[in-house]
Amino acid sequence: MNEVLLHRIATTFDHYDVNGNGVIELADLYALANRLLRAFGEPASSERGRELIETSDRFWETLVEHCDADRDGRITLDEYRAAMLATFVDVDEFDDMFLEVSESLLALADTNGDGRVEAAEFQVLLQARGLSEAECRTAFEHVDTDGDGSISLQEYVDAVYDYYTNPTEDTPGSWLYPRSMQAA
Structure with missing residues (x-):
């Protein structure tokens, strides 16, 4: 197994293990959802807030x-590592759940409701993951593969899939988490 991909899997594990106790639990996903809701100033009781919580469940x-x-x-x-390897690397299967999570995240990020996730909106999403402002700009430039000034669901899904399957640096997916966390 490629060391870059193993490290990326560990990076996402650390992202999901919000309380840092070495395991992912439902409480971690709720804490992550709440972090995102706070970052976007979205109440958990709103339609988008409820959708994010339900998607977390x-x-x-x-x-x-x-x-x-x-x-x-x-x-x-x-x-987590065994499951991610089995899902993405060994059988090359992108679970429908990752699509649903991606849809929910982008719906939350589309704060002005125009159906597009622009750079400033994408920045809030990525800063909640720990990216710096400069890393957010670079990530946006890489994930916006068609150069239209916004991130589509397909571009985001492709980047997530790329993150788990393509060990090459400077691909769209390689920019979704802080570079400092990805250094092997």
């Missing part, structure tokens, strides 16, 4: 189904 169910090998309600790095 479904994402958790999917993670448990695919990752929680010992069925203890906690996902370790080893369990």
Whole structure:
């Protein structure tokens, strides 16, 4: 297995393990959703807020189904790594849940409701992941592959898939998390 991809999997595990206790739990996904809602100034009770929370619930169910090998309600790095390798690398399958999460994130990021996620909106999303302002600009430039000044759902989904499957640097997906976290 490529070391870059293994490190990227560990990076996303660390992102989901919000409380840093070494396992992903439902509370971590709620904390991540709340971080995003605060970043966008969106109440959890709004339609977009409820959708993000509901998507977090479904994402958790999917993670448990695919990752929680010992069925203890906690996902370790080893369990997460094995599931991500099986899903993306070994069988090249992009789970529908990742599409639903991507849709929910971009709906939240589209703060002006124009159906486009522009640079400033994308920046808020990525800063919630820990990217600097400069990293956000660079990520936007890479993910906006058609150069139209906005991120489409397809561009974002392609970048997420790319992050998990393509170890090449400077691809759209390689910019979705802080570079400092990705350095092997």
